[in-house]
Amino acid sequence: MWRIVMWEGDRGRIFRPAASAAFLSALFLSLLCGLFYNVWKYDVERIVREEGSFHGKISGKFGDKELEWIQNFGGVSKTRVGEGTGETTLVELWFYPPGRVYEDLPKLAERLEIGQEKVTFHSSLLSRYLVPDPKNPSSVREMAILLLVPLLACISLILIIHHAFAVSMSGKVRQLGILSGIGAIRSQILGWLWLEAGxxxxxxxxxxxxxxxxxxxxxxxxxxxxxxGLFPERQPLNFGYHPLVFAFSMGLILVTIAISAWLPARKLSRMTPLEAMRQRTDEKWKGRRKKSGGIFLEQFFGVEGKLAARGIDAEGRAFRTGSISLFVSFFLFAMVMNGAAMSDLSVRMTYFEKYQDSWDVMAQVREAGLEDFQKEEELREISGVTDVCIYQKAQAVTMVKGEEISEALLSAGGMGYATDREAQPVDGGWMVRAPLIILDDKSFRSYCEQIGVVGNLRGAVVLNRIQDLSKGNFRSRPLIPYLKGEEDKTVLTEAGSREKSVEIPVAAWTHTPPALREEYGTADHYELVHFLSASLWREIEEEIGGAEDNLWIRLLLSERDSAETMERVSNEMEQILGDSYEIQVENRIQDQMEHERAMDGLKAILGGFCGLLGLMGIANVWANAMGFVQSRRRELAQYLSIGMAPGQMWKIFSLEVLVLAVRPLALGILLSALGTMILLKVGALDFHDFRSVMPAGTIFAFGSVLLAAVVLAYFWGAAKLMKGGVAEALRDDG
Known part of the structure; x- marks a missing residue:
């Protein structure tokens, strides 16, 4: 019966904008949710492949009884015994739900009488499940921001459907009033609306x-x-679409359609049948106050400007979602492009330009140490190699006494800026990290000659400098002496338990580090870096330990700007080391080229997402343009009936589209400029440096495409509207 009551011939005309909006919103919502789900899935798969899928680890001396007790502990859903060291057993644990790991794993360690240093949380994986680390609540910030973007886009798409239904349903209020007048009750009307919308x-x-x-x-x-093509060894990006993602997005669309169809019935319940039957489209202007934009248009463009302002005010709600989507897409695109340019500039300044004289070819040798490396001379004999440095890293701690601190550091605030992690207060001073850079003997002697010290293989060279945290920013802070540098001995303590210490001679206190691709005093401002020879390390290794399992090899070449030479040396290096060790070789020029390709890929991906948001805004504008004829046909008839020429009508439409299209882009330009200045301030970058890499042309082209699409959609609707005559437009909607 409802097909007869709701008039089959009228349904397509009235609901065409809503159907188009539903199609476009479903398309973009499915695409957007699918893309973000696959990005999340890829990140989780990458972490699982590189680090494992466990939620936490615990190590200790466990027998079969303890392992069974761990398996049956509340919240533990799965365990796996891994490889430990010596008599120590490493147990990987999974919890259900994963959020219980931060609460239950410390309790488990306490029951087993194991120290918290033996407990490890898989924070990187847990953060992807939105499980925050209690000690670092910001660990889920990136994931939350990543989810916020599609959430805002989903809201925008839902509003597109809602506004399209609002335009479509507004034409049915009078028709519903007639049905109400002949006895239809609210539930019947609501059922008809739902069936027709479906x-x-x-x-x-x-x-x-x-x-x-x-x-x-x-x-x-x-x-x-x-x-x-950029990274052949990377993990493949496999497509997936989880049923819950489909159910969520489809349910969102259907609920929105149901609510949007219910609104006219709700509106009708507040009106008498006579009021509903007298409903006219010109009532949407009743009670509207004149806005500043309308005053501006009226002052400069006369009657056409006043009518354009009236049309903008009346149709503003219908085009508001599209305007918001256009603004958001343009703003995000500008910020993404500017942010990528700033990131590229920052990497160039703090990495490529900073270390361009420190390395040409680098190799990481896994599971190797200086004591058993036998390929040093073969590397030095490679044609074109001018310097070879082989080094290993280790971790220790040392004590900084109050009386040892330099006058320059005391004037800059002393240890007052240090956190407990950087400098732990102890009796008589502070315990600070002492990273150890262990050089091969030949490189250590060469380094000592460089800084003017007689090469003593049994002494350490201490990097005696620190940033003045009271001045400037991290790019321009001056370096000042850390300690007075009067001591001829230094004490290194085991970094873990701090039970063992060793005293070694100090060969020199210096401000000049060796030419290595290493950072000092940035992540931890108060660390005191020590450079040791391999001979000295062999003497103290048993006492303090802490050495990494990897070995690093740095080569300098005679032809430093030749990509062919670097590629040849890299290949020869792989031939020398590849049969005996697991290695990873990189060269400076290739590294920079890969960085540029990665940045181009990042810009393409993020720019494509912003373009997707722009398409959403354009889709909304087109969906509303489809309802343009229905919503403004009587308005046009009124203008034409009083003698307004078609040229004046086109002037009105031109003023409307100028405001509706240019306003969100102008606001986007203003806020993106403000946001860019804030990012420059936060990143401590100079605008003159940024201006040389600013992607103004790309941003302008993107804005022009959005503007052209909106103008085309608006004038398409206007042209369709102008085709009708006065008699047809004034004909009763019912």
């Missing part, structure tokens, strides 16, 4: 979701091929 929108929604999933699959395949 009949009109279910097929477009299903088609949109299917097309969105296909588009997501195509984008993921293309992205995987693109990244595989």
């Amino acid at each position: 009949a009109v929108c279910l097929k477009p929604v299903a088609a949109g979701f299917g097309l969105g999933m296909v588009a997501c699959w195509g984008i993921m395949r293309g992205l995987d091929a693109y990244l595989r």
Whole structure:
């Protein structure tokens, strides 16, 4: 019966904008949710592959009884015994739900009488499940921000459907009033509206979701091929679409359609049948106050400006979501492009330019130490190599006494800026980290000659400098002496238990580190770096330990700007070391080229996402343009009936589109400029340096495309509106 009551011939005309909006929203929502789910899935798979899937680890001396007790501990869903060291057993644990790990694992360690230093949380994986680390609540910040973006986009898409239904349903209030007048009750009207909305929108929604999933699959395949060309060894990007993602996005669309169809019935319940039957489109202007924009248009463009302001005010709600989407997409695109340019500039300044004289070819040799490395002379004989440095890293701590602190550091605030992690207060001073850089004997002698010290293999060279934290920013802080440098001995303590210590001679206190691609005093401002020879390390290694399992090799070449020479040396290095060790070789020029390709890929991915947001805004504008004829046909008829020429009508439409299209872009330009200045301030970058890499042309092109699309959509609707005559426009909607 409802097909007869709701007039089959009228349904398509009234609901066409809503059906189009439902199709576009379903398409973009399916695509957006699919893309973000696959990005999240890829990140989780990467962490699992590189680090494991466990939620926490615990190590100790466990027998079968303890292992069984751990397995049965509350909250533990799975355990796996891994490889430990000596008599120590390493147990990997999974919890359900994962959020219990931060509460239950410390309790488990306490029951087993094991110190908290033997407990490890898999924070990187847990943060992907939005499980925050109690000691570092910001660990889930990146994931929360990542989820916030699609959430805002989903809200925008839902508003597109809602506003399209609002435009479509507004034309049915009078019709519903007639039905109410002949005895239809509210529940019947609501049922008719739901059935009609479902009949009109279910097929477009299903088609949109299917097309969105296909588009997501195509984008993921293309992205995987693109990244595989940049990074052949990276993990493949496999497409997936979880049923819960489908259920969430589809449910969101259907609930929005149901609520949007319910609103006219709710509105009708507040009106008498006579009021509903007398409903006219010109009532939407009643009670509206004149805004400043309307005053401006009236002052400069006369009657056409006043009518344009009236139209903008009346249709502003319908186009508001599109305007917001256009603003958000342009603002995010500008910020992403500027942010990527700033990131690229920062990396160039703090990495490539800073270390360009410190290395040409680097190799990381896994599971190796200086004591058993036998390929040093073969590396030095490679043609074109001018210097070879082989080094290993270790961790220790040392004590800084109050009387040892330099006058310059005392004037800059002393240890007052140090956190407890950087400098732990103890009796008579502070315990600070003492990173050890262990050089091969030949490189250590060469380094000592460089700083003017007689090479004593049994002495340590201490890097005696620290940033003046009271001045400037991290890019421009001056370096000042850390300690007075009067001591001829230094005490190194085991970094873990701090039970063992060793005293060694100090060969020199210096401000000049060796030419290595290493950072000192940045992550930890108060660390006191020691450079040791391999001979000295062999004497003290048993006492303090803490050496990393990897070995590093740095080569300097005679032809420092030749990519061919660096590639040849890298290949020869792999031939020398590849048969005996597991290595990873990189060269400076290739590293910079890969960085540039990665930045281009990042810009393409993020720019594509911003373009997707722009398409959402354009889709909203087009959806509203489809309802343009229905919502303003009587308004046009009124203007034409009083003798207004078509040229004047086009002037009105031109002023409207100028305001509706340019306003969000102008606001986006203003706020993106402000945001860029804030980022420059936070990143301590100079605007003159940034100006040389600012992507103004790309941003302008993106804004021009958005502007052209909006103008085309608006004038398409206006042209369709102008085709009708006065008699047709004034004909009763019912």
